[in-house]
Amino acid sequence: MDRAVRHEALEIIAGQAGKNPAALMHVAQEMVETRPQRAVALAIEILAMTPPPSIAAAAAALLKDMVPGWHFVIVRDDARNSAYDRALRRAVTPQSRVLDIGSGTGLLAMMAARAGAGEVFTCEQNAAVAAAARRVLEANGFADRIRLIGKHSSELDLDRDLGGPVDVLVSEIVSNNLIGEGCLPVMEEAARWLKPDGQMIPRAGTVRVALVWSDTAEREAMGMVEGFDLSAFNMLAAAARRYRVGDPKIDIRSSSADLMHFDFRSGGPFRAHEARAAVVADGRPANGVIQWIRLNIDDSILYENRPAPGTESCWAALFYPLPEILERRAGETVHILGTHDRVSLFIRVAAAGETGA
Numbered sequence: 001m002d003r004a005v006r007h008e009a010l011e012i013i014a015g016q017a018g019k020n021p022a023a024l025m026h027v028a029q030e031m032v033e034t035r036p037q038r039a040v041a042l043a044i045e046i047l048a049m050t051p052p053p054s055i056a057a058a059a060a061a062l063l064k065d066m067v068p069g070w071h072f073v074i075v076r077d078d079a080r081n082s083a084y085d086r087a088l089r090r091a092v093t094p095q096s097r098v099l100d101i102g103s104g105t106g107l108l109a110m111m112a113a114r115a116g117a118g119e120v121f122t123c124e125q126n127a128a129v130a131a132a133a134r135r136v137l138e139a140n141g142f143a144d145r146i147r148l149i150g151k152h153s154s155e156l157d158l159d160r161d162l163g164g165p166v167d168v169l170v171s172e173i174v175s176n177n178l179i180g181e182g183c184l185p186v187m188e189e190a191a192r193w194l195k196p197d198g199q200m201i202p203r204a205g206t207v208r209v210a211l212v213w214s215d216t217a218e219r220e221a222m223g224m225v226e227g228f229d230l231s232a233f234n235m236l237a238a239a240a241r242r243y244r245v246g247d248p249k250i251d252i253r254s255s256s257a258d259l260m261h262f263d264f265r266s267g268g269p270f271r272a273h274e275a276r277a278a279v280v281a282d283g284r285p286a287n288g289v290i291q292w293i294r295l296n297i298d299d300s301i302l303y304e305n306r307p308a309p310g311t312e313s314c315w316a317a318l319f320y321p322l323p324e325i326l327e328r329r330a331g332e333t334v335h336i337l338g339t340h341d342r343v344s345l346f347i348r349v350a351a352a353g354e355t356g357a
Contacts, residue, residue: 021051025058032062037150040066040127066128070314071104074172077314080303084172084201085111087298091168091199092117099123099162099193101153101171101186106133106146108170113145120145121162125152153186158193169194170201176242176316177345178205178293184262184270184342191267200265204296207261208306209277209336209347211254211286217241217321218287239346242316245292245307250317252307253286254279258294259338259347274339276350283330289320289347320347 016023028042043059051059074080088108092098092115100109103124113120124130130150137143149161156162169190175181183205190200221237222230243250257277262270293315294304305313326349328334335350 019049021046021049021055021059025051025055025062028059028062032066036066037127040131043128044131063128063131066126067132071129074314075105075107077312079312080172080314081107083295083297083301083303084108084170085115087201087301088112088168088170089115090298091115091201093167094118096168097121097162097164097166098168098170099166101169102173103130103133103148104172106136106140106142106148108172109146109148110137110140110142112168112170113142117168119147119163121147121149121166123149123151123153123156123161125150125155153193154189156193162193165195166193166198167195168199168201174202174205174293174295174315176293176318177240177291178207178260178262179340179345180343182343183264184268187262187264188268188270190264199298202295202297202303203265203299204261204263206294206296207259207291207338207345208256208294208304209259209289209291209338210252210256210279211281211326211334211336211349212288212290212307212319213251213253213284213286214243214249214288214319216243216247216249217319221321237321240291240318240320243290243307243319245305245313245315245317246309246311247307247317248309250290250307250319252290253284254281254334256306257336259291259336260340260345270342272339272341274337277336277338278333279336281326281328281330281332281334283328286322286326286328288322289336289349291318291320291345291347318347322349 024042024046028039031039043062046059088111092112094116096117097119098112098117100122103122109120109122134148137146173181173183222233257279259277260275292305297303305315307317337350338347
C-alpha cells in the first residue's frame with residue numbers, strides 16, 4: 001500500500017476510534033516509524049484519557065522508546081552545566097536573540113532566558129522530547145519567553161521560524177567521540193543562522209588521545225575456552241568500548257595529545273580526513289588507545305573529560321583496543337592515527353615506518 005494512502009487510512013481509523021484508547025494505541029504504534037509527531041500526539045492523548053493500565057503502559061512505553069537514555073545523564077553533569085551557564089551569561093544581553101539547537105530538556109534555552117536574552121528559540125526534531133520539553137518550559141514559567149520549534153535544525157526557515165539571523169547560537173550535540181551526533185553538518189549550517197559577529201557556544205572541540213592499559217579489555221577479549229581457540233571471533237568486537245572517565249581500571253601510559261580539532265565557529269567545511277598525533281610512552285605496556293574530548297565553550301571557558309580516578313562526566317571515554325600489546329621504551333614516541341567521516345571516528349596506532357597525516 002502506498003505510504004500516503006496508508007496514513008490516510010490510519011487517520012480515518014483514528015477519527016472513527018473517538019475515545020477508544022485501544023484503537024488509538026494501534027494507530028499510534030503503526031505511525032511510530034513514519035509519522036513520529038502524530039504518534040506522540042496520539043500517545044499523549046491516550047494518556048490523558050486515563051486508559052486501562054495495559055494501554056497506559058503501552059502509550060508510556062511508546063514515548064520512552066523514542067527518547068535516548070543519555071538525555072537523563074547529561075543534565076546531571078554539574079561541570080558541563082556550569083560551563084554553559086557561565087558562557088551564556090557572558091554572551092547574552094537584553095538585545096540578544098538566541099537559538100538553541102537540540103532542545104532536549106530545554107535546559108540551555110532556559111539558561112539563555114534566565115541570562116536576560118530578548119528572544120530565545122529552540123528546536124527539537126524528536127517529537128517525544130519536544131512534547132516533554134514544552135511541559136518543562138511551562139512548569140518553569142518560560143512558555144511565553146521561549147519558542148520551541150518541533151523540527152530538525154536543517155529544516156528551519158531563517159525568516160519564518162527565526163525572524164532573521166541570531167546573535168548567539170548554543171548547542172550540545174556532541175557525543176563521546178565529539179562528532180557522532182551529527183554536529184559537523186549542523187555547525188556547517190551555522191553561518192545561515194548566526195550573525196557575522198555572533199557568538200557560538202561551544203566555539204570549538206578537540207579529540208584527545210593517549211596510550212592506555214585496561215584490565216577489563218584483557219578479560220573481554222576472547223581466547224582459549226574449553227580447549228578451543230576463539231580469538232578469531234574478536235574481529236566482530238566493537239571498534240571502541242565506552243568507559244566511565246572515572247573508572248580506576250583506566251591506566252593512562254603515555255603523554256596525551258590533540259588528535260583532531262574542529263573550529264565550529266568557522267563553519268567548516270569539515271571534510272573527512274586523517275590526522276596524526278604523537279604521544280610519549282612511559283615504558284609500560286599498552287593494550288589500547290583511550291580517547292576523550294575537550295570543548296572550548298567560549299574563548300576562555302574549557303570543559304575536558306580527561307580520564308582520571310574519581311572524575312565524572314556525562315560523556316564517556318572510548319577505548320580502542322590494539323591488535324597486540326604494545327611495548328615501547330620510556331620516552332619513545334608513538335604515533336596515533338585517526339580518521340573521520342561525517343559522524344564516525346576510527347583510531348589506531350601507526351605501524352613502524354607508516355606515513356600518515
